[in-house]
Amino acid sequence: MSSPQTARQILDRHYLEIRSKILDLAASLDRVERAAEDSVKDDPRLAKLRSGIELLLTPGTDRAERVQMLFSDAYVENWMKK
Amino acid sequence: MYFIDPHVHMISRTTDDYERMTRMGCVAISEPAFWAGYDRGSAASFHDYFRQLTEFEPMRAGWSGIQHYTWLCINAKEAENVSLAREVIKLIPEFLDRPNVLGIGEIGLNKNTLNESTIFQEHVDLAVRMNQQILIHTPHLQDKFKGTHMIVDMLRADSRVQPQRVLIDHVEEHTVRLAKDHGFWCAMTLYPTTKCTPARAADIIEQYGDEQIMVNSAGDWGPSNPLAVPDFIQEMRKRGHSETKIKKIVYDNPLQFFSQSKNFQFKSPDITYGAGKP
Known part of the structure; x- marks a missing residue:
């Protein structure tokens, strides 16, 4: 069993969502580094x-x-x- | 679409939640015994809890037209206290003939300790001796893979256990095969911060199929959503999956699994509500 959607449809639907998750990840790592202690x-x-x-x-x-x-x-x- | 939430801790939820679930198409739920957020001090507390699960809660669910079923045990977290756990296990048989009791659960492991394993096996022994179905909690986060493996080991070591009468819950990408490959039923828990999201659950269905698998909200006193099953339905619809396939996962599969319990006297919503299907 696989997805009824094509790769193009999946990417179209989730592109902004994935971009947002990458940004969240980047911001979280920035936050740790800004407060960095040894x-x-x-x-x-x-x-x-x-x-x-x-x-x-x-x-x-x-x-x-x-x-x-x-x-x-x-x-x-x-x-x-x- | 009608759905069954096969794992939700309604004693931690409000009557408004029952109402909302009904409006979204929920016709039945099953509520496993679980950890209350604190360790109970005596077996008598569990006796009262079992009364709540078998007396008051089915009545409250019925106010919203929802059929309420339950599973009894001492949960894995409190099972670390072996002497208390054994006292609680002794209480369970007196409740097993109550009309909404489906079996023993949610038993399992929490931190994968030997004490937890001992009590897990004693629960399994009780279930087998009393001809009960079993619903199993698997640990969260880093403990899950190891714990699920240990649980499968213990079940397979007991030749009396019939895998088709056992549901292994909270499976995720790295544990779903462990359950399915050995013939057990399994369920994915849709929980906002840990466990699975509706999208990942749909991915798992697409990868591993829709046989012997279901989804639940495990709604409880923590951050959780008793309407998570409708979220899964919506995710599957957005992907273009058929209504038949979705219904199999959220309705037909729980019915098929629960029907193995003699106490499961399900009333079809088609009879209860007539033609007014949501």
């Missing part, structure tokens, strides 16, 4: 956010799933036997 420079959450943004630039139809996995704890096989 205490957050090495915060692992910032590194995660950077990795997430880099992931958006990779090709594929599973970016959302890969972003989810980036922010997920690892599953440990055979945990019930421990």
Whole structure:
């Protein structure tokens, strides 16, 4: 099952919405940097956010799933036997 | 379009919300037992809560013409207290024959601890012994993938569990396959700040199909929207999906899943309202 819409229709409908989300993201990162203290420079959450943004630039139809996995704890096989 | 919200915590909502849901086409809801925002101090508090879910709440829903069903348990967050959880589990059987009880839920994991796992398995044992359906909460945010995997492991380790009688809730892009590949039902929760948006839920439907899947609002005392299912309907319509497909997800699928419970005595809105379909 796939979308009944063409790529052109999806882009037409969502272009401004996506642009707005990128602006929100940019403004949020600006906000952190404007208030920057050394205490957050090495915060692992910032590194995660950077990795997430880099992931958006990779090709594929599973970016959302890969972003989810980036922010997920690892599953440990055979945990019930421990 | 008529719809069923299969997961909404109406005790946290106003009667006005019931009215608005009716006007938008809601004909039935199911309300799993959940965390009240604070840890309750005794099993007696849960006894009162179960009475509220099986006595007052169906009556209040009925004032707006909505059929109210419920699921009983001690939620994963409070299940960390194993002794309290066991006391609460002992209370549940006396409520299982009440006319709006569909099964055990929403059980699951919160922080993926061993105590939570122990109580989850004890709930599953109760459900199987009492021939009840199961509704499962999966953890949020970074705990979700690991927790959903652990839940599937525990369910698959119990050969008595029938996957088609189990609903794994709050699935997202990285957990939907875990539920579907093993034959469980699943649901996506449309929640403004965490969980899924209507657009992402529609994406998941387009990627993984409309079998054994539904959507819910999980409206509760937090930032949430009891009209989230109509938002999903609107999103699907904007994309050009057929009314038949949308109805399957928001109405037919919940009906099919709930119909496995002996207490699910659904009255069709076509009978209740006649020809006046929304």
